[in-house]
Amino acid sequence: MKNIEDLIELIMGDTKLKELSDKIYKDEPILKRASQLVQDVIPKQDTPPKLMEMRRMVYLPEAQWKSREWLFYKQGNFMAGYEDSCTDFVPFEKYSPTYSDMTLPQQRTYFGWRTMVRKGEYPDISLSYIFIYCYEMINLIGVQKRIDAYSNMKMILEHYGELQPKLKTYIEKWLFDMVIYYDLDISLLECSENIIFDKALMTLKSPAEHSEEELFSAMNTLSSYNAERSTFYKTCPEDFAAVAAGSYLELNAYYAAHRQNSLFYKFFGNISTTTHSMFAMSVFCHHRVTKHTVYEIDKVRRYVFSNGLWYCEEYSGKPHSKKKLGDLLRAVDSMMRTKLGFKKSLQCPDITKQMQKVISEQIDKLTERKKREEAAKVEIDLSKLGSIRRAAAITRDKLIVEEEYDDEPTSQPEPTVTAEEEHDDAVQNSTPLNDGEYAFMQAILYGGDCRQAAQKTGSMPSLMADSINEKLYDAFADTVLTFDGDTPVVIEDYEEELKGMILP
Structure with a gap:
């Protein structure tokens, strides 16, 4: 049957049925040669020849035993400069898609959309098409420089990331891997989650070298409890940071003296080495051998290529490390509310007696320090300077002429107190869950x-x-x-x- 009309006529009882019944069937091989299969791909009159040539690559002898990643890379390079004028987009949904997973209309849709993207236009399109474009950038298909592929991926993230959270998650990981695999400038990673995490780790590893604000910020970054969302923190952020940072410093010194290990080690352990899957969950052709073997991100993270595999050396953290640090911050929040008489209480998590003691001492130190500062404070009411000057002038005049003058009464402005609107208590959902x-x-x-x-x-x-x-x-x-x-x-x-x- 050559087309759908033949099938309909057969079902409806057309005279061709008799012709088929008279046909003599002979034994035929189940497997066909590639050349026979290619003949089955009948192009439409307006199908671009280059596109048909790409489709025939599926039947190449090499494609029968090599990986789908290899075929994707070969087809992608063949079509790297191709442009299509198709604007009649058809949907496409496929997990880990490749060119071969698309029908002919879908392939024309993809290349038509890609042509628009290359011209700076980003129309709405099915997510699977966008993934194929990302795979092209990961494999450096259609770009002259490695940094061009990185920049193109960033543009895709900018235009489609917020509407496609799943895409955003993958692209952020692949951009990180691109910097390492293609040895790009490390400055590209400044805003990545891994770098923010590492900077916080380095701060907690050497706490004495950082200010209270820096230490508290690092604690909050690595904690499962976001203290900055707490109502109590918002009323006195500097005091909260002082107690939290002071508690960490004291506990760190205590563990170093009595446990032979720092608080940092208790929370995060030592640097460990794990295998790292480059461009995980993508279609990436690994046949290319990287030219460099070590990429050092910072003092607590580096990547090493050895024997065909990538390894990551990092502080992966002990199980529940974020929760333990979160319990410490939550305990600071709870105990400060209680000792300072905050109107809304917060349940204290289960922490060690040593932690309770240290936090309590830090709160007392803060209270004593604020009392001393208050006692030593010298207040100068600038509003009284005018009346003092006037009184001095009157006294001066009385000494010169024997006339009496009544002092002008002075009035003091009533102080205005602006009450800040109370917010709800700390949001209980401090987990990564929505x-x-x-x-x-x-x-x-x-x-x-x-x-x-x-x-x-x-x-x-x-x-x-x-x-x-x-x-x-x-x-x-x-x-x-x-x-x-x-x-x-x-x-x-x-x-x-x-x-x-x-x-x-």
Whole structure:
């Protein structure tokens, strides 16, 4: 059957049915030669010849045994300079897509959209097309310089990242890998999450070399508890930072003296080496051999290429390190509220007696220091200077002439007190989860309806569980949710700790 009309006529009982019944069938081989398969790809009259040539590459002898990444790289380079005028876009949804996964109309859609992107236009398009373009940049397809590929990826992130959170997550990781793999300038990484994390680590590793503000900022960056969202912190940020930083310094010295290890080691351990998958979850052709073997990011992170594999040397952190640091900041918040008489209290987490003692001492030191500063403060009321001058002038005149003058009465302006609007207490959701995921976990932990919680976000329990496991992996180094049949349940070992993070 050559076309759909033949099939319809056959079903409707056309006379061709008899012709087919009279046909004598002979044995034919199940497997066909590549040349025979190519003949099955019948182009339309307006199909660009170059596009058809790319489609035929699927049937090359090499393509039968080499990887899909190799085929993508070969097809991509063949089509690197191709432009298409197609603007009638058709949808395309495919996980980890390649050129070969697309139909002919979809391929024309992709190359038409890519032509527009190269001209600085970024129209709406299916996410899978955007991923293919990112794979091209990762493989340096269609660019003259490595930095051009990096810049093109940044433009895609700028125009599509906010509308496509999944795309944004992947692109940010791939941009980081591009700097390392292609030996680009390290300054490109200044705003990346890894660099921000590393700077905070280096601050906590050498706390005595930094100010209270720098130390507190580093603690808050690495903590599971965001103290800057606390109502109490907003009323006295400098005092809060002083107590938090002072507590960390004292505890760090205590552990160094009594435990032979610093507080930093207790929280983050030593540098460890792990394998690093370059451009993970992308279509990347690894046949290219990198020219450099070591890329040092900073004092606490570097990447090494050896025996065909990349390794990352970093402080990966002990399990639950962020939560332990978060408990310290939350305890500072709670104890300062109690000792300073703040109107809204906050439940104190379970910390060691030594930590409680150190935090309490730091609060007392702050209180004493503020009392001394208040006592030593000399106030000069500038508003009285005018009346003092006038009184002195009158006295001077009385000494010169024997006339009496009444002093002009002086009035003092009434002080105005502006009351700041009280905000709600510290947001309880200080976890990496969004509000919907937080409510989903509350339902599981405290006997609620987790399916209803998932429906409110327009999602399914299985998808919510996957997202939660991924976001909490850094804190637990393990999945925290599993399934009993089709019901999500918390792994028993982590139940109490999760209840400490997720309140009812």
